[in-house]
Each structure stands twice: as structure tokens, then as C-alpha cells.
Amino acid sequence: xLLWEEYQTDKQYPYRYSQFCELYRxxxxxxxxxxxxxxxxxxxxxxxxxxxTPPIVNPHTGEIKEAQIFVSVLGAxxxxx
Numbered sequence: 370x371l372l373w374e375e376y377q378t379d380k381q382y383p384y385r386y387s388q389f390c391e392l393y394r395x396x397x398x399x400x401x402x403x404x405x406x407x408x409x410x411x412x413x414x415x416x417x418x419x420x421x422t423p424p425i426v427n428p429h430t431g432e433i434k435e436a437q438i439f440v441s442v443l444g445a446x447x448x449x450x
Contacts, residue, residue, distance in 0.1 A: 370386070373390070376389060406444070410443075410444065411443050411444070411445065412444065413444045414441055414442070415441060415442050415443075415444055416439055416440070416441040417440055417441075418437070418438075418439055419438040419439060419440050420438075421438060422435035422436060422437060422438070423435070423436050423438070
């Protein structure tokens, strides 16, 4: 509803709420599922949990522990005009 209210203030002849929602749903179904973020290259570090826990064996005791793996990457976005 907030998106529709913002749309309504910018248009001279806006769609009513139900028509706006229907058109938005049609548009959303065509979009790729991705998270777009605008930032300068190297400005943000993105970190995520990798999910797998490989075993780490202590060579002296033989004890096995699970390692938690995290991955990170510096963002390098660019804009196409």
C-alpha cells in the first residue's frame, strides 16, 4: 500500500489500488529474484554463512570438531546507463 501511495502522489492520473496491485504482480513475476544494492566498488563487505561444516581433526588427540565456514566478498557494483 505504501508503494501505491507513493506512486499516487507522483502521477496525474494514477491507477486505483486494485489495478496497481494487479499490474505490480504481473511486473514482479517477470523479475529475476535478486537483491539490487547500489554502492561504490569496495565500499561494502558482504558476508554469508556457507552452510557446510567440514570436520577438523586434531593431529595430536584425534579429536574431531566441525568448522563453521563464512565467505565474504567486497562489492564491486557498476551502473549501466
